[in-house]
Amino acid sequence: MTDVPHHEPELVEAPPVEVPLVEAPLVEAPLVEVPWRRLSSRMLLVHPVREVGRFIPILIGIVLFGGHNGNGHWWGLIGVVLVIGASIMRWATTSFQITPDQVQLRTGLFRKRILTTPADRVRTVDVTEHALHRLLGLAKVSIGTGISDEKKSGMVLDGLSVSEARSLRGELLHRTRVSPQSPGRPVATAPEPLPEREDELLRLDPSWMRYAPFTFSGAITGLAIVGVSFNALGQSDVDASKIRAVQDTSRHLERLPLWLSVIQVTLSLLAVVALLSIIGYVLSFWNFRLTRHSGGTLQVTRGLLTTRSTSIEHRRLRGVEISEPIFLRAVRGARLVAVATGLRMGRGSQRGGTVLAPPAPSRVIADLAGTVLGEIALREAQRNSSGTDAATVTLVPHPARARRRRINRAITPWLLLVILLIVLWATAGLPKWFAVAAAVGALLAIPIGVDRYRSLGHRFVDGFLVTRYGSLVRRRVVLEADGIIGWNERRTFFQRRARLVSLIATTAAGGQHYAVPDLAPEESLRLARQATPGLLEPFLR
Structure with a gap:
């Protein structure tokens, strides 16, 4: 048998072939021009009425000035036409534009004015519906950047349809998301249309109106209305002594002992103030609702004649403030205010857009505060879904020497006043009952000082600094x-x-600084280190 040699096939390497590279032409994405939008044409019915009402004193002066030559009515008509024409021109020259980067408002005819704010600087969007707006289905949108608390700060779009106003609020507040081209870098862009879920956290209970007379704002409002009424009556030509009801009341009080007359007048005045306080409460907080939206905001809606809707982003919430005026605390009531960045801290009880709950039972306020704080804790992954009890936790009392200081601060002004009145009694013949009244005030200041000390407290719990202070308003x-x-x-x-x-504590939110008064020095250092680990070490070396 002969072996046949087996030859492996020889591999021949083909020469490389160059494939010509064809460069695709660079196509520049077309720039989409964002159109300018106008206010609703229905504002043509609002602006003239508002402007004519604003210029009524001037129009009356024009009519009286032109009445000397018998042409007063013509001058008045010309004035009305000019005011209406100016209001129409104001609508025609107002437009706004919202781009992914900024919001612009353009106004003016002879003096054009363009107000621009970056889209990522928008902090709040308030939707307000006055009575005339509601009749025409309109709303006013106030865009706040949280820079100041002046009336002219921010951007106001007065005269959008209600549906457009609500859509604009969502467009401005929910426009930040992560760009796929640059992971982790937020860019301003229009939100994708997603169905928004709404959870109701609080709704006004009409029985809460009983707390209105026990708030300082309600009492001050009632007294102010009573004072203005008496002042207007005094400046008018009406003689109050000739009014039948006044005469009957005067004769009734004359027949009573002085002490009983004083009691009846006081009780009547308190009843009037209470009634006016309830009316003010209804006007401000009727239909009050606090809702949580899946887009990441808390929304507050309130008002009877004028409806106001304020949105607060979750990521801007830094805490809450539970306010308890002394009379409201006596009936176990309180109110809740948001501590958030970018929100204007107003004055008074309502504090504009920061209010989270009107005067209500303390247990309702505590539960709502716990819900809001729990969401903040979950956002920072500090706790599980059980939330936090920072709103109700027992606080650490302050040292006993703080009690002495609180009492001294309460009575010292009264003692100085007593000394001054005694000197005036001895030298200038001032009635001595002034000094006696000041001495009584000094005695009454002692329990106030004790209450101020009892109100003091602090604690650091679940990632929150808790501080409590105050007596007249705790x-x-x-x-x-x-x-x-x-x-x-x-x-x-x-x-x-x-x-x-x-x-x-210094912060960018709310009032921008919150105090823990009258601590022992070592406790102050321990609390600051516990709340902000590592922040103080460079200064303590």
């Missing part, structure tokens, strides 16, 4: 530790003698 502030950007330690002359300090 406040419990719960501030997220991540929102604290610095500390101030204040020691007055009298605090140094008592070995006490006041620790002040």
Whole structure:
């Protein structure tokens, strides 16, 4: 048998072939021009009425001035036409534009004015519907950047349809998301249309109106209305003594002893103030609703004649403030205010867009505060779904020497006043009952000082700094530790003698500083280190 040699096939490497590269032409994406929008044409019915009402005193002056030559009615008609024409021109020259980067408002004819704000600087969007707006299905949108608390700050779009106003609110507040081209970098863009879920956290209970007379704002409002009424009656030509009801009341009081007359007048005045306080409460908080939206906002809606809707982003919430005026606290009531960045902190009880709950039962306020704080804690992954009890936790009392300082601060002004009145009684013949009244005030100041001390307290729990202070208005502030950007330690002359300090947390939210008064120095340092680990170490070396 002959073996046949087996030859492997020889592999021949083909020469490389160059494939010509064809460069695709660079196609520049077309720039889409964002159109300018106008206010609703229905504002042509609102502007003239509003402007004519504003210029009524001037129009009356024009009519009276032109009445000397018998042409007053023509001058008045010309004035009305000019005012209406100006209001129409105001609508025609107002437009706005919303781009992915900024919001612009253009106004003016002879003097054009363009107000621009970056889209990522928008902090709040308030939707307000006055009575005339509601009749025409319109709303006013106020876009706030949280820079100041002036009336002319921000951007106002007065005269959008209700549906457009609500759509605009969602467009401005829910426009930040992560860009796929640059992971982790937020860019301003229009939100994708997703169905929004709404959860109701609080709704006004009509029985809460009973708390209105016990708030300082309600009492002050009622007294102001009574004072204005008496002042208007005094400046008018009406003689109050000739009114039948006044005469009957006067004769009735004359037949009573002085002490009983004083009691009846006082009770009647308190009844009137209570009634006016309830009316003010209804006007401000009727239909009050606090809702949580899946887009990441809390929305507050309230008002009877004028409906106002305010949206607060979850990511801007830094805590809450529970406010308890002394009379409201006596009937176990309180109110709740948001501590958030970019929100204007107004004055008074309602504080504009920061109110989260009207005067209501303390247990309702505590439960709502716990819900809001629980969402803040979940956002920072500090706790599980059980939330936090920072709104109701027992606080650490302050040292006994703080009680002495609170009492001294309460009675010292009264004692100085007593000394001054005694000197005036001895030298100028001032009636001595002035000094006696001041001495009674000094005695009444002692329990106020004790109550101020009992109100003092603090604690750091679940990532929140809790501080409580005040007597006439006791406040419990719960501030997220991540929102604290610095500390101030204040020691007055009298605090140094008592070995006490006041620790002040600095933040960009709410009132921008919150104090923990009259602490022991070592407790102040411990609390600051616990709330912001590592922040103070460079200054303590």
